[in-house]
Amino acid sequence: MSNAPSRPRGRTKPTLLVSLPSETAYLGLVREMTKRMAELAGFSEPVAEKLALAVDEAATNVIEHAYKGAADREVDMRFEDRGPDFRVELVDTGQMVDPRAVPHVDIDKFVTERRTGGLGMHLMEKIMDSVTFRRSARRNVCALVKHKEGEGTSRG
Amino acid sequence: MSELTVESRDAGEVVLLYPKGFINAHTVRLFEGALQNAISLQRFKIVVNCSSLVYIASAGLGAMMGAIEEIRSNGGDLRLASLNETVQNIFDILGFNHLYRTYASEAEAIASFGPAPGAASGA
Numbered sequence: 001m002s003n004a005p006s007r008p009r010g011r012t013k014p015t016l017l018v019s020l021p022s023e024t025a026y027l028g029l030v031r032e033m034t035k036r037m038a039e040l041a042g043f044s045e046p047v048a049e050k051l052a053l054a055v056d057e058a059a060t061n062v063i064e065h066a067y068k069g070a071a072d073r074e075v076d077m078r079f080e081d082r083g084p085d086f087r088v089e090l091v092d093t094g095q096m097v098d099p100r101a102v103p104h105v106d107i108d109k110f111v112t113e114r115r116t117g118g119l120g121m122h123l124m125e126k127i128m129d130s131v132t133f134r135r136s137a138r139r140n141v142c143a144l145v146k147h148k149e150g151e152g153t154s155r156g
Numbered sequence: 157m158s159e160l161t162v163e164s165r166d167a168g169e170v171v172l173l174y175p176k177g178f179i180n181a182h183t184v185r186l187f188e189g190a191l192q193n194a195i196s197l198q199r200f201k202i203v204v205n206c207s208s209l210v211y212i213a214s215a216g217l218g219a220m221m222g223a224i225e226e227i228r229s230n231g232g233d234l235r236l237a238s239l240n241e242t243v244q245n246i247f248d249i250l251g252f253n254h255l256y257r258t259y260a261s262e263a264e265a266i267a268s269f270g271p272a273p274g275a276a277s278g279a
Binding site for chain 1: 159178180181182211213214215217218221241242245246249250
C-alpha cells in the first residue's frame with residue numbers, strides 16, 4: 001500500500017535530480033553520470049555509451065545555444081528509469097532555441113559546404129527513440145527517451 | 157588530470173596525432189589546435205591515431221569537418237587509425253565512414269599515403 005502518485009507500469013525507480021553549472025567543464029561529468037544511470041537502468045555498456053553521447057550533446061546545446069556560453073547559469077537534469085523507458089530531461093532558463101531552426105544534416109554536403117553545425121542534434125535523434133523540446137514557464141525542457149526493449153538491455 | 161592531451165609526431169611526410177582521452181565541447185580546442193598547427197606548417201597528410209581516444213562528441217567531428225576541405229584542397233587527407241568500438245560506433249551513426257578513410261592500424265594508415273617522394277625502398 002502506498003500513497004505514492006501513480007506511475008507508469010514497470011520498474012519505476014526514484015529519479016535522480018542534478019543541477020550543474022552551465023560550463024563545458026562539467027560535460028565529462030554529464031557523460032559519466034548518464035552512462036552509469038543507463039547501466040543501472042539495464043542497458044549494456046555500448047548502448048549506455050551512446051546514450052551518454054546523446055545527453056552530452058543535449059547539454060552542450062543548452063550551454064552553447066540557450067545560454068550562449070554563459071558559465072554562471074544552471075542546467076537541471078533529471079534521470080528517470082521508467083521501467084520500459086529510460087528518460088533524461090534537461091531544463092534551462094536560457095533563450096528559447098527552436099530545434100527546427102537547426103539545419104538538417106546532409107553528410108555529403110558537410111565537406112563541400114564546410115558545415116559543422118547540426119551534428120549534435122543529428123546524433124541525438126539517431127541515438128534516442130524520441131527527442132522533444134518544449135517551453136514551459138520560461139524554461140526550456142529537452143526530453144530524451146530510449147526504450148529498453150530490444151536495445152541491448154541486460155535485464156533478466 | 158586533464159581530459160585530453162594531443163601529442164604529435166612525424167613519420168616522413170605524414171603527421172601523426174595522438175589524442176588521448178575525451179574530445180567534447182570542453183576539450184575540442186586542443187584537438188582543433190593540433191589540426192590547425194599541422195595545416196599552418198603545410199603538413200596536409202595527417203593520421204589521427206585513435207587508440208587512446210576514449211570518446212568523441214560532435215564538437216570533435218566538427219573540428220575535423222572544419223579542417224578537411226583545406227587539407228584535401230592541398231593534396232592531403234585526414235585519415236584515422238585504431239578506432240575503439242565507441243568511436244567507431246559514433247562514426248557509423250553519422251555516416252562518417254563515407255567521409256574519412258579508417259584503418260585498423262597506424263602503419264596501414266601511414267602506408268595508405270604511399271611512399272614519400274624520393275624515399276628509396278629498403279633504405
